[in-house]
Amino acid sequence: MTLSVSNLRKFAGALTLCLALAACGSSSSSDDNDDTTVTNTAPTVNAGVDQTVDAGDTVSLSVAVTDDDSDYSIAWSQTSGTSTVSLDDLSSATVTFTAPSTDTEQTLVFEVSVGDGTNDPVTDSVSITVNAVETDAVISVSAGADQTVESGDTVTLTATVLNSDTEYTLSWSQTSGDSTLSLSDSSAASVSFTAPTVTDDEVFTFTVSVDDGVNDIASDSVSITVTTELSTSDESVWIINETDEVSNHILDSTTGIGVLVDVQSVATETVNNKEYTVVNSQGIPKYDTTITQDIVDAINNRPKASTDLVTGETTASVGDIIQFGEDVGYVSNSNCTTNAGYGYWPPGPDCPTESERTVYLPVEPTPTTEVCENGLSKVGLFVNGSSIYNWGDGMSYNSEGAWQTLAPVAEFYDIDICGGHAANGDYHAHQYTSCLADLVGDNGDQHSPIYGFAADGYPIYGPWESDGVLAVSAWVVRDYSADSATGCDDGERSCALVDQYDISFGTEEVSSGPAFDESVTTLSSNTLTAFNGYYFEDHYWDETLTAQGGVYLDQYNGHYDETRGYHYHITIVEDGDSYKAAFPYIIGTRFAGELEDNSVASCSTDNGSDMGPPP
Template sequence: MGLSACSGDDSNNTDSDLTDTVVDTSDDDTLDEDSVDTSVWIINESGELSEHILDSTTGIGVEVNVQSVNVEDVEDKEYVVVSSQGIPDYETTITQDILDTLTGRPKASTDFVDGSPTVEVGDVISFGEDVGYSSNSNCTLDYGYGYWPPGPECPTQDERTVYLPVEPTPTEEVCENGLSKVGIMVNGTSIYNWADGMSYNNQGAWQTLAPEAELYDVDICGGHAAGTDYHHHFYSACLAELLGDDGSAHSPLYGYAADGYPIYGPYEADGQLAVSSWVVRDYSDDTVGCSDGERSCSLVDQYDISLGTEDVSDGPAFDEVVTSLSGNEFVAENGFYFEDYYWDSTLTDLGGVYLDQYNGHTDSERGYHYHITMTIDDDGNISPAFPYIIGTRYAGQLEDNAMASCSSDVSGPGPGV
């Protein structure tokens, strides 16, 4: 299997295109063969099958990672075409921290069949292997059951063919991203955005952030399925390990957004994280807050705080306990909801490690690219940092054959425009 730990650091390309990062397995000769880098995608060259995730039709293990990557010309535009069934081949060594996280779940007594996980420190767990969870009823016994906590369905094969433009185009209009796929990782796993599709009291305002409300709904690799589609909303330590991303240099390439721009891991340099320029509102501040200091207003435009605020349905108090779809309880602290955030353009203006409104920036080696964002506290604990992978809008134009879509009548510049 072709394993990728390539960051693009060896490329002098400054145009943010995919030409140097594709596998050409077709007869297409429009690209110079010397420019094709086979190490970027994690290709299943041996036909390896998942041991624990079965094809729902054949009962045979699903092929892991990426099945094929080709370059195709569609209406005089070149695309990288990625085929994947969406099942990774993660292996996780159970550490004391992982075990403590499992046993420390607030509903551990009911989340696990026997009231506690069945793994011990040092166990090596492959993707889909039973760790003791009382999984969703759609999870077949011995094939996915026990790997996912109660709530999410277990993934099966998710046949997809993804078209990525070799040369992404900066968008000339505002293009909001939404639920379902917004990109693909180099191992074929789907990327989803910040949302879980729910809001406080189902009123539309105060939209829930997936990494917050779904904290107890993801597996030990930080992923889960929507229907059959396994995906990540935020940084995955399992993918980082596959790619050899230990924070000692600029992170390697983790995937691509639907617009074709690359997504790199969280590190900008040795020990230095890329920093999101989205910040939490101070509700007592006259500029971004509300008159009562509570969640009683939202920003007219989270990209332009000069436009002020507008009244919306009251959100929860900052100490209110709210319940997620999976029945877990959370304190709705500031930062739990989408409306708690805004883009601080003054941070982006600082340059360097600070990212733009799309959660990306440009450098001389990689051109324009997104970063997965997170924070690390003094104890080494990792927390996802909003907007987690790509911003709430795409930086690039979505092609007609893109894996995602957007709709907006508002004009606005893309990166470098």
């Protein structure tokens, strides 16, 4: 073997070492006493980078561990933060949690500890900053206003959710009440149920909760009072002025101060062993009307707009909220003054004035045993304290008394945007008024609430019998053809029914009325067509309709049901895309109940032909 100089030197060094140890190339027992020690190095830990998140975010924390034998354990914990969160797996390398909702920014600190069983545990921390939630972004919910209903009513509850920019779930539940009621859909924004039959007034409470997965669950409650048959003495049906609020535009003629609005007080009083509800008011309603395009068009398209309005058109614009008595541009009557009624009423009617009245209404009406025709002036009181008048305006064709004009027809251009006007200062309506419907919350989705009471004490409900179903008047328009039981020989207005309640009595000759296409002039000098139905004598009660029951009313424009007892209905009918008043409008031509000696009304005679001119 040939060796280089450098390899030779290495070989010599190795040989020298072997000789010194006397062990080169051989085994020795000294191997059994080898003290060599293996060292276990502590792991290194990194909890990750700090993060900034929003409420509701899913936050992930991951630890990076370096260890020489991969035999270690992990433990996560939260060490600081106003909110305590729940980590899904404290012993996993990766853990998650949902960032909490908070109205101020907060920092959550998490520590991870790693131990290998030999060395001391090694720790590291990570900070998570949770952004504040804006106060107005915190979700909230309203369950709606408390309601008073009657047994059998369909009650609708509607939740309004505010400040939610994310999806949410709703949940309705009944939280009080002696009986459990069935809700139509407890997860819908609007739910409905049928008010149960109760022997005494009973309160049911419902709670709606909303959860958007981000904010705390929000909730609100609403109370529904189910009453027995409502009467004049139930304060809940009256719109009572509890703050002495006054009108801004109808002023006391003596003091110049606004007249008190709505009803001032309702009390019960016993007179001659009979119980009465005593209602005090000054007859001025609180109507705030939002102007629509239909209202603007109705005012501007009047046949005498150029003279009825100061500038020939209304000063109101779509979207304006007009207070009762506020100027909308009319040339008003002389007793109306600037900012005190002038401009709210078309020419002709008076401006309303303070009308102190104390009205006695029997708590328990008595069915009438005699014919009691109702006449001009008050026949009842609306729940806001203003007056109810009957069908007539006191005028007749050529002032002969045979063909009496109907106020809702002949006074079409004489009423304000709420369908009313004043006579001798007494504000009243002869027909349905949408302004009052708005006040009592009647939108036609269930049986109408009470709009007022007739002088006999019976309640007057709005036009709806149930959801989308109108109560129907059994008064119909005559067929004037010669071969009709209600007609005249010449097919014209030359005869009148002997008895409008019983057509079997036939007809009798009277002074002729206008032809059905003839134009007639009203008190306000407007020209209208005298269509069939324009006059009182154009109508009769069809008892066969009443006999059908259900939605059909009787001769008094009322009927009975087990929930409400006997009651009247205001009547309207569909007219294209809208509605119009239907004869006899509010109550029939006669009272269904007896009038007491202290009644606000009195019986008239001769079917109202003695009513005379308007008050």
